[in-house]
Amino acid sequence: MIDVYYWPTPNAWKVTIMLEECGLEYQVLEVDIGAGDQFKADFLRISPNNRMPAIIDHAPLGGGAPLALFESAAIVEYLADKTGRFLPTSGAARYTVLQWVYWQMANLGPMMGNANHFKNYAVKLVDDPAQLAYGQRRFVGEVDRLCGVMDAQLSVNPFLAGDQYSIADIVSWPWAMLLERLIDETVWARFPHLKRWVDEVAARPAVQAGRNVRREWGERQLTDEQEAARRALLFNQTNEKVRAARAEAARSAQRQGK
Ligand SMILES: N[C@@H](CCC(=O)N[C@@H](CS)C(=O)NCC(=O)O)C(=O)O
Incomplete structure (x- = not known):
């Protein structure tokens, strides 16, 4: 089983399209980048660049411990090597x-x-x-x-x-x-x-199936307040702002008892 950390955007569709093309089993885990999920400690352990998509393959190529990967092209290249599909081997x-x-x-x-x-x-x-x-x-x-x-x-x-x-x-x-x-x-x-x-x-x-994964998440209507918060999170991400967003994600996880 492959866990896909996902929000419906072009970089993430690359991964879901590849998984659909290869017929691999996967489960989708929500990373709402407008709400700050990309700054949560558990996600940053998989994707230190605070960007999705990312995956964890629990049965990785070559065996061994589960493999965590970020960067869409690295993920797609890995899946190609794992399945022998859509990329010549040499x-x-x-x-x-x-x-x-x-x-x-x-x-x-x-x-x-x-x-x-x-x-x-x-x-x-x-x-x-x-x-x-x-x-x-x-x-x-x-x-x-x-x-x-x-x-x-x-x-x-x-x-x-x-x-x-x-x-x-x-x-x-x-x-x-x-x-x-x-x-x-x-x-x-x-x-x-x-x-x-x-x-x-x-x-x-497979392209249609991959592109449509959780399409409804991206079509949610945001209030003006939510939209302003989303912009503040996504744009102008200096190191200082990213640190503050991480701290807020940690506080919020603590409040929710996670
Ligand atoms: N080069 C990366 C880019 C990933 C990327 O930019 N993801 C965006 C959404 S398309 C993201 O997670 N943004 C969250 C943020 O800006 O904090 C890849 O291809 O995986």
Whole structure:
């Protein structure tokens, strides 16, 4: 059995999609990142970077004690090695897949995350329109460039790393499918090969199942007060603020007798 520490976001869907694709048994444990669950001591022991997703595999590859892992790509790569699925075991083909996995982790995810921040959150946090415009231009521009990289690759290959569906597709799709919402409806007309691939991957039943895990958690309506508390927790996380959030999580666990 694999425990998945989860909140419905693109980085976590990579893991649930991979688990569904591989037919592995798993249980989902809630990490409400808007409520501060990522600062709880038990979670930090598994994921010291106070980010989900994370897993504990109680029957790990190679045997031995349960294995705890954080970072979505490390988890997906581990599951690929465990099952022998969606990642060649050796040779050039393996590294071709891995280069696209690391490309996603270092490029598509962070740039889309920052573009989303400047378009949808900073507008509520920053008064100076020049600061906002700079951030939006910088990160939306980068996302646009990355769309071109994927479109060119997908114009000559069915999948990101070549002929075969792989973990490169599994880690990239949860972000890529949000492009229209992040940029605008013109994105697919400008990048038709990317659109073809987004639709083909979306048609896989395991992808739909993984993407829909606990979808309702992310659709909960928050009060203005809850929304403000969520923003205060998630943005501007200096070391000092993270320490304070950890201390508050510990106090709250104590109050609840945990
Ligand atoms: N590189 C990490 C990123 C994980 C990440 O940023 N997770 C976010 C949600 S998508 C999170 O847990 N945020 C909690 C916080 O900011 O405190 C991965 O791919 O696993």
